[in-house]
Amino acid sequence: xxxxxxxxxxxxxxxxxxxxxxxxxxxxxxxxxxxxxxxxxxxxxxxxxxxxxxxxxxxxxxxxxxxxxxxxxxxxxxxxxxxxxxxxxxxxxxxxxxxxxxxxxxxxxxxxxxxxxxxxxxxxxxxxxxxxxxxxxxxxxxxxxxxxxxxxxxxxxxxxxxxxxxxxxxxxxxxxxxxxxxxxxxxxxxxxxxxxxxxxxxxxxxxxxxxxxxxxxxxxxxxxxxxxxxxxxxxxxxxxxxxxxxxxxxxxxxxxxxxxxxxxxxxxxxxxxxxxxxxxxxxxxxxxxxxxxxxxxxxx
Amino acid sequence: xxxxxxxxxxxxxxxxxxxxxxxxxxxxxxxxxxxxxxxxxxxxxxxxxxxxxxxxxxxxxxxxxxxxxxxxxxxxxxxxxxxxxxxxxxxxxxxxxxxxxxxxxxxxxxxxxxxxxxxxxxxxxxxxxxxxxxxxxxxxxxxxxxxxxxxxxxxxxxxxxxxxxxxxxxxxxxxxxxxxxxxxxxxxxxxxxxxxxxxxxxxxxxxxxxxxxxxxxxxxxxxxxxxxxxxxxxxxxxxxxxxxxxxxxxxxxxxxxxxxxxxxxxxxxxxxxxxxxxxxxxxxxxxxxxxxxxxxxxx
Numbered sequence: 396x397x398x399x400x401x402x403x404x405x406x407x408x409x410x411x412x413x414x415x416x417x418x419x420x421x422x423x424x425x426x427x428x429x430x431x432x433x434x435x436x437x438x439x440x441x442x443x444x445x446x447x448x449x450x451x452x453x454x455x456x457x458x459x460x461x462x463x464x465x466x467x468x469x470x471x472x473x474x475x476x477x478x479x480x481x482x483x484x485x486x487x488x489x490x491x492x493x494x495x496x497x498x499x500x501x502x503x504x505x506x507x508x509x510x511x512x513x514x515x516x517x518x519x520x521x522x523x524x525x526x527x528x529x530x531x532x533x534x535x536x537x538x539x540x541x542x543x544x545x546x547x548x549x550x551x552x553x554x555x556x557x558x559x560x561x562x563x564x565x566x567x568x569x570x571x572x573x574x575x576x577x578x579x580x581x582x583x584x585x586x587x588x589x590x591x592x593x594x595x596x597x598x599x600x601x602x603x604x605x606x607x608x609x610x611x612x613x614x615x616x617x618x619x620x621x622x623x624x625x626x627x628x629x630x631x632x633x634x635x636x637x638x639x640x641x642x643x644x645x646x647x648x649x650x651x652x653x654x655x656x657x658x659x660x661x662x663x664x665x666x667x668x669x670x671x672x673x674x675x676x677x678x679x680x681x682x683x684x685x686x687x688x689x690x691x692x693x694x695x
Numbered sequence: 696x697x698x699x700x701x702x703x704x705x706x707x708x709x710x711x712x713x714x715x716x717x718x719x720x721x722x723x724x725x726x727x728x729x730x731x732x733x734x735x736x737x738x739x740x741x742x743x744x745x746x747x748x749x750x751x752x753x754x755x756x757x758x759x760x761x762x763x764x765x766x767x768x769x770x771x772x773x774x775x776x777x778x779x780x781x782x783x784x785x786x787x788x789x790x791x792x793x794x795x796x797x798x799x800x801x802x803x804x805x806x807x808x809x810x811x812x813x814x815x816x817x818x819x820x821x822x823x824x825x826x827x828x829x830x831x832x833x834x835x836x837x838x839x840x841x842x843x844x845x846x847x848x849x850x851x852x853x854x855x856x857x858x859x860x861x862x863x864x865x866x867x868x869x870x871x872x873x874x875x876x877x878x879x880x881x882x883x884x885x886x887x888x889x890x891x892x893x894x895x896x897x898x899x900x901x902x903x904x905x906x907x908x909x910x911x912x913x914x915x916x917x918x919x920x921x922x923x924x925x926x927x928x929x930x931x932x933x934x935x936x937x938x939x940x941x942x943x944x945x946x947x948x949x950x951x952x953x954x955x956x957x958x959x960x961x962x963x964x965x966x967x968x969x970x971x972x973x974x975x976x977x978x979x980x981x982x983x984x985x986x987x988x989x990x991x992x993x994x
Contacts, residue, residue, distance in 0.1 A: 403814060406894040410810025413803045414826065417863020422829055425840035432839065439846075485736060488729045495730070501981060502737045505744065508973040510923040512941040513966035516948050517747050520959060526759035528746055560743060564988055571989035620833055623925045623941075631949045647835055654839050655930055667836045674833055 433664035443661065450665035460666070462641060463649040464673075466551065470645065471618035474555040478562045478614055479607065486569035487599070500570060503563035515627030518557040519544060529556070544628065547642035554643065557624050565610050572606035573599070601690040608685040612678055619674055622647040646670055747970070751963035758959045772964045776947070779961065782968060784936050785943035789922055789972075792857045792939055796921040797914045800861035804868035804913060805906065809898045811869070812876035813884065823873075830866045834926075842930055856931045857939070858921065868913045871990065875909040876902055912987030915980045922973055940969040 408415075433450055435443035454460050485503065489496040506514070521528045524542030533540040543553035576599065584594050600607075622645065629643035630652075650670070654663035750758050751772055753765040760766070776782055811823050845856045883905075884897050892900070903910070928942035935946060947965045951958040977984065 404816055407810055407814035407816050410806050410814070410894075410898070411822070413862065414807040414810075414864045414869065417803075417860065418825070418829070420844070421841060421860050421863065422832065422837065425837035425844070426832075428840035428843065429836055439843075485733075488732050492726065492729050492733065495733075499733045499737060500985065503740055504985070505974065505977065506740055508919065508970075508977045509744075510941050510944070510966075510969045510973065512923075512925050512944045512948075513747075513969045516944065516952075516962050516966050517743055519952070520750065520758070520963075521743060521746065523759065526761070528742075528761050531761055560740065563740070567985060567988045616831070616833070620835060623923075626925070626929075627945060627948065631945060631954070650835055650838075651926070651929070655842075660839050660843075664839055667833075667839065671833055671836050674831075678831065 429664045429667060432661050433668055435661040436659075437661040438658040439660060440658075446661070450662045451669075453662065454665055454669060459644065459649055460669075463644045463646045466642065466644055467619055467621065467646040470551045470555060470621060471615060473551060474558055474618050475611065475614045477555065478559055478565055479610060481559065482562050482565035482610075483569055483607075485566045486573055487595075489566070489570050490573040496570065500563075500567055503566050505563070506560045507563045509561070511623035512627045514557060514560065515624040518553070518560070518624070519628050522553045522556065550629070550642040554621075554624055554628070557628075558618075558621075565614065568606055568610055569603065572603040576602040604685075604689040608681070608689045612681055615677060615681065616674060619670070619677070620647050621645045622651065626651070747963055748967060751960060751967045753960055755958060755960050758963070769960070772960045773968075776961050776964045776968070779950075780943060780947055780965070781936055781938075782943065782965065785938050785940045786968065786972075788854065788937060789940040792854050793918045793921040796858035796861050797917040799858060800865050800868060800917045801910055801913050803862055803864040805872050805903060805910065806898065807864040808869045808872035809876055809902050812873045813894075813897065813902075826866050826869055830870075838926075838930070845931070851931055852933055852937075854932070854937060854939075857924070857927050861917070865917075868917070871913060871987070872906060872909055874990070875906050879905055908983060908986070911980060911983045915976065915984055916987065918976060919973060944969050 432443060434445060434447060436446045436449075437443040489499055492499070509517075522530075522543035524530060524540070524545060527540075527543070529543065530540030541549040543549045543556075580598050580602070581594055584598055589597065625643045625645045626648055630648060646666075647670070650663050650666045653659045653666060745763060746761075749763055749765055752768055752770060753760070753772075754767050754769045757766055807826075811819065811826075841856075841860075842851065845851050850856055850859075879902060883901055887897055887901055922939075923941060924939070925941040925945065928939050929945070932938055932942060935943070938946065944962075944965050948962055949955060951961045
């Protein structure tokens with residue numbers, strides 16, 4: 396019996412070994428290295444030089460960090476709630492059209508399959524202030540659209556719009572959650588005379604709160620690490636051109652520039668840890684909130 | 696963090712088959728209004744695609760005319776793109792990297808997922824919690840050290856770092872596949888054990904064939920993730936002939952965009968080339984993708 400258990404244990408170890416090795420090489424070791432680099436000055440060419448807390452001190456006073464942080468947070472606040480609200484709206488409508496939902500669901504999901512760089516290039520044109528499609532469409536309802544890609548006040552809303560085009564994934568998640576709400580609940584509520592808003596507020600929202608919470612966390616983490624579209628549209632060779640790219644300086648863009656552009660890898664590592672701390676803080680606030688609002692089946 | 700992942704575990708193991716209900720097909724104003732909303736939304740989602748395709752076939756001066764059908768068709772944009780940039784190389788590179796990434800990650804993640812699903816050992820829940828916790832770790836934290844590791848091995852400047860990490864499994868896919876393996880009745884495995892099947896045999900001959908739908912989901916998700924990845928090629932590739940499509944497209948944007956010669960029709964043609972393969976993939980794997988995403992709702 397014991398030898399059998401031992402062989403089971405060895406077999407289990409065998410199956411887990413890819414992950415264990417990968418975890419050691421690509422997660423645990425990098426975290427330690429990163430922690431070490433963050434207290435050094437390192438440019439890849441000469442050996443890391445210990446500088447104590449200097450990187451972290453510098454980071455507090457670096458106006459670019461403040462800029463990048465504000466940009467990123469403002470963007471997340473714009474994008475996450477909008478994406479959730481629009482997705483939920485679409486999903487609710489989808490859940491009421493029966494079998495046709497499958498077709499529309501596919502349509503809404505198509506933009507998710509577009510490579511982020513292609514979406515960035517496309518929206519750079521669609522959002523063009525003078526001749527872009529978005530402003531043409533706005534003109535139809537009598538609105539003069541802003542210069543989405545050059546006016547620093549409108550660059551972040553423009554980027555949010557670019558990402559919102561790909562909200563189909565969230566919509567599909569919500570639709571799946573809505574389809575799992577037992578119809579008896581609505582029937583009972585209707586018998587009790589609850590109106591449609593009351594039913595949505597008291598039944599739908601609590602029953603899909605798990606999905607709402609899950610997407611809120613995923614979308615937030617995604618938004619805080621925004622890179623592809625911002626970099627595609629406003630950085631690279633265009634960096635020296637007329638762009639007001641300070642408004643598009645997102646945190647990971649700045650981190651990338653520091654690490655691989657000017658090779659300040661020690662400083663960039665400190666930047667990475669600040670981002671980690673921020674993400675952990677925001678996520679744990681969200682988890683705490685969820686304990687109050689999220690309904691888990693089986694009474695938790 | 697830990698409480699979150701534990702909850703995910705609990706939720707996933709207690710997942711029951713989805714209860715789908717079709718609302719009664721009542722035709723009325725409400726239904727027409729709903730369909731109207733969906734049609735308007737569909738136009739908003741689809742129009743950019745049509746615009747993109749159309750712009751890629753217009754002469755330079757007409758890119759911004761916003762007409763759906765080009766006044767003058769210019770298929771030569773694609774030929775121009777071909778002559779300006781090694782696009783065929785990029786397509787080929789993207790295919791190779793995406794396949795390598797998807798094949799390795801499907802196999803390794805399944806292996807690990809089976810380990811977590813079949814065996815009972817001490818520390819199992821703790822280890823699985825750790826797997827889930829790594830999902831929360833922002834890529835930015837490990838980006839620089841992982842680059843330095845590849846640099847030390849001498850593989851920066853090659854495509855290996857774009858996929859080789861997938862040899863070791865990926866947390867989200869491990870989670871997804873474990874859930875699937877758990878749904879296989881244990882008697883299947885016990886019967887096979889009685890017949891003298893090895894542990895690897897259980898995995899390879901019983902679990903894997905049954906898990907085909909889940910494996911397709913993982914495979915397709917990873918093809919998409921690899922195909923659209925910009926950051927890694929930016930970090931690791933300098934030689935344009937090694938670029939994948941997103942990195943190549945970025946180079947085309949840099950050359951022909953605002954900083955450069957303002958040939959937007961070329962950029963649109965390159966964007967079409969980068970996008971079409973994924974749309975085709977989606978057409979084939981649509982149902983699997985939708986099911987894969989829907990499982991996330993149960994977490």
